[in-house]
Structures are given as structure tokens and as C-alpha cells.
Amino acid sequence: MEEQKKQIIKLSRNAALAKAEHYCAYQERSQQEVRDKLYEWGLWKDDVEELISELIQTNFLNEERFAMAYVSGKFKIKKWGKVKIKQGLKMKRVPDKMIANALKTIDADEYLKTILVLAEKKIGSIHEKDAYKRKYKLTTYLIGRGFENDLIADVLKSNDLA
Known part of the structure; x- marks a missing residue:
């Protein structure tokens, strides 16, 4: 069976904002995850950065909140250690200072x-x-x-x- 190529859907700015708000409301996301998703939806760099800025201002997107949720979930549910959690957060391009603060929450x-x-x-x-x-x-x-x-x-x- 052949793999079907993913078609890039070009969304308008308003449609992308609504879809991004839903995407962020469903689960905590890192800025990089949202950025990747917006590019996947066919938006240009300027629109992507504007939308991310807007999502941060409306508190749909909060990198610190994401880091805390990630650390909590990976430690309490998946039983991961700090090294693996830190690696996961680095892959999501979370700043080192936020990673350090989030890891401090582990008892x-x-x-x-x-x-x-x-x-x-x-x-x-x-x-x-x-x-x-x-x-x-x-x-x-x-x-x-x-x-x-x-x-x-x-x-x-x-x-x-x-």
C-alpha cells in the first residue's frame, strides 16, 4: 500500500487562529509545536509569528505552563527521570531556564x-x-x-x- 502524501491546506489567518486556539485549548503545547502546526497549515512566517504572539497574549499558549505540565505528566504518569524529561523539553525547544524551573517542581x-x-x-x-x-x-x-x-x-x- 502506497503512502499518501500529506496535502498542505492553506488556511486564512482567522481560520488558522481559531484552529490554533482549539489546538492549544485541547492540550498544553510548546511554542514550537504550534509553530510547526501553523506552517503545516500553509501559513507564512510573518503570519505564524503574529499568531503565536496573539496566542500568548490571550493565554492560549504559555511555555512555562507547558513545561510544568510536561514535567508533571512524564514523571508522575510515565515514571521518567529528569534526564529524559529534560531531553524531551529540549526537543520541543523550551528555554533552558524554564526547563530548570519546571524540573525543580519534582519532589x-x-x-x-x-x-x-x-x-x-x-x-x-x-x-x-x-x-x-x-x-x-x-x-x-x-x-x-x-x-x-x-x-x-x-x-x-x-x-x-x-
């Missing part, structure tokens, strides 16, 4: 507890006799989830999982 105790819970859950599924290989697999898994290596080592050591 340190809850963060360590999450590492422990994930480690305990994963260790049951690792069928490895050699203790070093088991620790390596567990550490690799947790690093893949975006947690910091030193915190992983501390949690594993203090809970006799290593």
Missing part, C-alpha cells in the same frame, strides 16, 4: 522513591545468576528511563538491590 523524596519502585519491579523480571550482570541490567534499565547514574547507584546500594 526529591518522591523521585528517589520512584527509582526504588521501578528497580524493585524490574529486578523480578531479570533472570540473571551473576550479580554483576544483574546490577548492570538493572542500572541500564533505569538509565534508559532517564534517571541519573549516581542516584541509581545510591538507591540500589542503600536498599541492597545491588
Whole structure:
């Protein structure tokens, strides 16, 4: 089956604004996501920047609010670590200062507890006799989830999982 090429729809400025407002109201968006969507709808650079400015003024688009929601959702629901969350926000072109502020909202105790819970859950599924290989697999898994290596080592050591 052949892939169908996406047709670029040329929207008027007002139609694009209404559609963008709906797009932002449905879920928190980064400026880059909205910018990409507006270009996808066939708008020119000047119109895109004007619409983004208007969306910010009407509070449909708020980069800080987006960063907070992203951090909260990825940590609490997906159980991602700070490294992976930071990477995701950088891909959405969120400024570093906003990323740092949003990451500060993660409770340190809850963060360590999450590492422990994930480690305990994963260790049951690792069928490895050699203790070093088991620790390596567990550490690799947790690093893949975006947690910091030193915190992983501390949690594993203090809970006799290593």
C-alpha cells in the first residue's frame, strides 16, 4: 500500500487562529509545536509569528505552563527521570531556564522513591545468576528511563538491590 502524501491546506489567518486556539485549548503545547502546526497549515512566517504572539497574549499558549505540565505528566504518569524529561523539553525547544524551573517542581523524596519502585519491579523480571550482570541490567534499565547514574547507584546500594 502506497503512502499518501500529506496535502498542505492553506488556511486564512482567522481560520488558522481559531484552529490554533482549539489546538492549544485541547492540550498544553510548546511554542514550537504550534509553530510547526501553523506552517503545516500553509501559513507564512510573518503570519505564524503574529499568531503565536496573539496566542500568548490571550493565554492560549504559555511555555512555562507547558513545561510544568510536561514535567508533571512524564514523571508522575510515565515514571521518567529528569534526564529524559529534560531531553524531551529540549526537543520541543523550551528555554533552558524554564526547563530548570519546571524540573525543580519534582519532589526529591518522591523521585528517589520512584527509582526504588521501578528497580524493585524490574529486578523480578531479570533472570540473571551473576550479580554483576544483574546490577548492570538493572542500572541500564533505569538509565534508559532517564534517571541519573549516581542516584541509581545510591538507591540500589542503600536498599541492597545491588
